[in-house]
Amino acid sequence: MQTFIILLAAIISFTIFFQWWRRYDRRMLRASAFPEKWREFLNNQVPLYARLPDELKRELEGHIQVFLSEKYFEGAGGLEITDEMRVTVAAQACVLLLGRNTNYYPQLSSIIIYPAAYIAEHITHEGLVEIRDNQVRLGEAWHRGSVVLSWSDVHSGANDIKDGHNVVLHEFAHLLDFEDGRADGVPPLDHRSSYVSWARVMAAEFERLQLKAASDKKSVLDHYGATNPAEFFAVAVEAFYEKPEQLKRKRPELYEELQAFFKVDPAEWARA
Template sequence: MVETIIVFLIIGLIITGILVSPILTKQRINRFKHRPFPPLWNAIIENNLPIYPRLSPDERRRLQGHIQVFLAEKQFIGCKGLQVTEEMKLTIAAVACLLLLNERGEYFPKLRSILIYPSIYIVNETVATGDYVVEERRVARLGESWSKDQVILSWEQVQQDTRNWSDGHNVVLHEFAHQLDQEDGKAEGVPILPRKSDYPIWARVMTEEYQQLCSDVQRGIKSVIDNYGATNPAEFFAVATETFFEKPQQLLKQHPSLYELLQRYYQLDPVQWV
């Protein structure tokens, strides 16, 4: 009797959608990608993503398809009383899906939920300050990426970043670059690359550029790449991605090898959008 009740409960949950996997099948992905894109959505993205009108017609079409899949797969959760709106979902999805225009066929597969705070949020962080000494601190955050299933964002910061597209700072690009990096379970500045032969080239260029940034920071030399990229290789990849999309001309001029590496990986040339 108990087993029968459990079976009916499971069936009921499946019908209501609670146990349905958020990862879509290839057939459903194609169906979402080829749906007509609502004019209102297009208007919202044009208003909130400065580079959107500069994309080629093919890039816009592909981005629209990816946005529809992304919105179907991921759930958005408001925190601290924030009511999530269509504008919030579309803005975040549009920026995140720029990273998918290389048609890699995956939609941040480990990601299930995007948590949105109204502004800066506070977390408790445990830090080792010495041998056998651990200190708990309260730290302000604008965003973070979890390797398992979540990205957390400050909506205030998302708005600031989209309004100031060319300043080289973008929390959505940054955290979703971490998602790409974390797909293999590790955050080390090396996303999954198309071919095995790509890894030695990636390692050489990224190591050289990371070490150069670390040296520049130590010597007080200003770089187009934000100093935060010198934290570790994972942060360097995320910051380099921000720079690639927001300051492509400067990155190409000052770090041509890095620009060309990211251009091959993302299959995009943002210089053409300037």
């Protein structure tokens, strides 16, 4: 019994020390000078960065330093990872962390990048029958461990910040959704009361998009969001950052829910 108590005390002390050390390390990384070359990548590759007010630019640079120190990048399909790729992905992933208390995608350890769209095996079940087919993918987020991306789509998605398509914002929105262990389009919210209005607004907006998609009518949200609530959230996040003024005007309640969660107002950045 005594050995057990000593062991437990040692584990608790180590955990407390590790958490303290990680907070300290992250603070130091955020405070360290941001490499000028990386800022050049941001100015050239990530127009969303240029839109940010100065204080959010500095916050983003701090987040990028932490992200790049903690996450491992791996090239696939013969791709060699460069600093430009790492900074371009990190910047967009970290836009979703601005203004919030963040633990930097705790379930994510690595980002795998292919040169372009890649083929992945897709497995579904119909009753007891397993169906396997090959799908072309631009990116995917796994519940634990990894995000997979196509570099040519990361590049084009980052460069056009008005089309509502951004594979990095999309896949990292999925990671936020997964943080409570479920892929249901509901990331962990701040207050219990927030879940009530989130559920009401999101359910109505999802249903509306399903109707639009079924009748092939135009919408500020990509019809892919009608697939399921998890895809709806990821697609809505893309529109929130890339078509903020349009989303705020056309779907104000949806915009308001996303603004309450992300604690930023991208429509304001777009106007400025």
